[in-house]
Amino acid sequence: MSSNPLFTVRNLYRTALLSVGALLVMQTAWAQSQFEEDFDDENKPWEEIAVQMPPAPKAENLIDFYVGPTTTQKFAIDAKSLAIGSDGVIRYTLVSTSQAGAKNISYEGIRCATFEHKLYAFGREDGSWGRSRRDKWEGIVRGKTNRQHAALAQDYFCSNLMIMGNEQDMLKRLRSKQTLIDNLMRE
Numbered sequence: 202m203s204s205n206p207l208f209t210v211r212n213l214y215r216t217a218l219l220s221v222g223a224l225l226v227m228q229t230a231w232a233q234s235q236f237e238e239d240f241d242d243e244n245k246p247w248e249e250i251a252v253q254m255p256p257a258p259k260a261e262n263l264i265d266f267y268v269g270p271t272t273t274q275k276f277a278i279d280a281k282s283l284a285i286g287s288d289g290v291i292r293y294t295l296v297s298t299s300q301a302g303a304k305n306i307s308y309e310g311i312r313c314a315t316f317e318h319k320l321y322a323f324g325r326e327d328g329s330w331g332r333s334r335r336d337k338w339e340g341i342v343r344g345k346t347n348r349q350h351a352a353l354a355q356d357y358f359c360s361n362l363m364i365m366g367n368e369q370d371m372l373k374r375l376r377s378k379q380t381l382i383d384n385l386m387r388e
Contacts, residue, residue, distance in 0.1 A: 247288070247289075247314075248288065249288050249290065250286050250287055250288045250290075252292070252308075252310075252321055254308060254321075254322060254330045255279070255281065255282040255294055255308065256281070256282075256328070257306070257324060257328035257329075258279035258281070258282065258294045258296055258306060258324070259279075259281075262279050262280045262281045263277040263278070263279060263280070263296055264277055264278050264280050264372070264375045264376055265277045266278065266352060266353070266356070266357065266375055266378075267352065267356075267378065268348055268349050268352045269345065269348055269352065271345045271346065272346075272348070272349075273299070273300055274297045274298060274299055274300070275297070275298045276295065276296070276297050276298075276349045276352075277295075277296045277297075277298075278293050278294065278295060278296075278353070278375060279293065279294035279295075279296065280372055280375075280376075282294035282308070283368050283371060283372060284368060285364060285367065285368055286310075289312060289313070289314055289364065290310040290311070290312050290319075291310065291311045291312075291313070291358050291364065291371070292308070292309070292310045292321075293308075293309060293310075293311075293353075294306065294307070294308050294309075294324070295307050295308075295309050295349065297349070305323070305324075306323065306324025307320055307321075307322065307323050307324065307333075308320075308321045308322045308323075308324070308330060309321060309350075311341070311350060311353060311354050311358055311359070312338065313354065313358060313359035313362055313363055313364045313365075314362050314363075315338070315362070316340065316341050316354065316359070316362060317338040317339060317340055317341060318338070318339060318341050318350040318354070319336060319337065319338050319339070320333040320335055320336060321333055321336055322336075341354050343355070355380075355381070356374075356380035356381060356382070357371055357374050357375055357380065357381065358371055360381055365381055
């Protein structure tokens, strides 16, 4: 080691700069790992939000949609109830009407990410809701019968397991009877 005081001060200065630089690198690496850990949504389990029942549907808010040629019932969605939750579930009130005029009202959800549907509640005559006993997620069936969920998911809500647009986009497609495939063919 040299007895030159300038040489010693330079070494101390370099060592201090290297130490500060190393601390900055370590702090940045820690902050980045903390950021990635906090926002690692792929590894977090999916959680459904608490469901709020909508008001009873009104006839002027119903939008009919086509289910298929073999369906004997007519189906409609209450436009005022359609909502995309922060959990990625599209919720809506469904009104099905038989050929004899009998109506069934249900509050349901579709999850595009898993291509599933869930029945939350049934509407009562007085406008209140009765909870469904089968409020479990079930795969959407693409068969010829009971395909109202498949029609909504495939034709208006989902594509490649993703939600297509927002509520206004979905309502526009439903009102204009333009399915997702129709929209693609026009583009």
